[in-house]
Structures are given as C-alpha cells and as structure tokens.
Amino acid sequence: MADTARMQVEKVKYVLWAADWQRCLAFYQNLFGGVISFQSEVWSEIVIAGATIGVHGGGEGKRTWTGLSFQLDDLREGIARLAEYGGSIASVPNDTEEDPLHLAMCIDPEGNEFMMTQKRH
Numbered sequence: 001m002a003d004t005a006r007m008q009v010e011k012v013k014y015v016l017w018a019a020d021w022q023r024c025l026a027f028y029q030n031l032f033g034g035v036i037s038f039q040s041e042v043w044s045e046i047v048i049a050g051a052t053i054g055v056h057g058g059g060e061g062k063r064t065w066t067g068l069s070f071q072l073d074d075l076r077e078g079i080a081r082l083a084e085y086g087g088s089i090a091s092v093p094n095d096t097e098e099d100p101l102h103l104a105m106c107i108d109p110e111g112n113e114f115m116m117t118q119k120r121h
Contacts, residue, residue, distance in 0.1 A: 013045065013052045014068060017059030018110040023086065024055050027108050030085045031078070032070060061111050068114040075118035079104050082116075 018024035034046040044055040086109035095101040
C-alpha cells in the first residue's frame with residue numbers, strides 16, 4: 001500500500017571530518033569553486049556542482065578513504081591546482097596512449113582521500 005504521508009528528503013549530504021574545518025572548506029572552495037552555504041566550528045556545508053558536502057569539525061586529520069569523486073572537464077588542470085590549495089596525489093596516475101589520463105587518487109589537507117576523474121573520450 002502506498003503511504004500518501006511519506007516524509008520528503010530535503011537534501012542529501014556527504015560528510016567529511018576535519019581537524020581544521022576552515023582549511024577544509026577553503027580547499028574545496030578554492031579547488032572546485034564550492035559555495036559555502038553554512039559554517040561553524042562544529043558543522044559547515046559547502047555546495048559543489050549541486051551536491052552538498054558537510055564538514056564536521058573535530059576530526060583527527062588521519063588519512064581516510066571517503067568514496068567521494070569529482071568528475072572534471074580537465075583532469076590535468078585539476079591535478080595541477082591540487083597542490084596549490086594544499087592537496088596531494090595519493091598515487092601518480094597513468095597517462096599512456098593505450099590508457100589516457102582519466103583518474104587521479106587525491107588527498108585533501110585533512111587526510112580525506114577522494115578521486116578526481118575525467119570522462120574518457
């Protein structure tokens with residue numbers, strides 16, 4: 001039976017932990033052009049390409065796989081800008097004629113691991 005009084009999902013958020021929440025927000029704002037929609041020491045939100053990332057202060061700054069992925073129009077540019085904003089490459093991506101560059105495993109300044117990708121042509 002269909003329930004006509006179902007609850008409505010208002011927003012889906014992906015949460016990252018950060019030892020330095022301000023540095024974390026600045027990283028995603030600068031690298032991906034995110035827009036900070038709310039910020040406080042305990043909880044902040046930044047919107048990137050319509051997706052909301054919550055940043056929870058009080059993290060330990062340990063390296064952690066997040067499952068988060070950002071598809072870019074120019075992965076080489078993303079990799080070039082990564083270090084400029086405090087991030088790093090977890091492993092150097094392959095770029096060969098047989099396998100053109102399309103995936104980079106990255107780490108933000110708080111130790112959160114994420115992927116940057118580019119659609120294969």
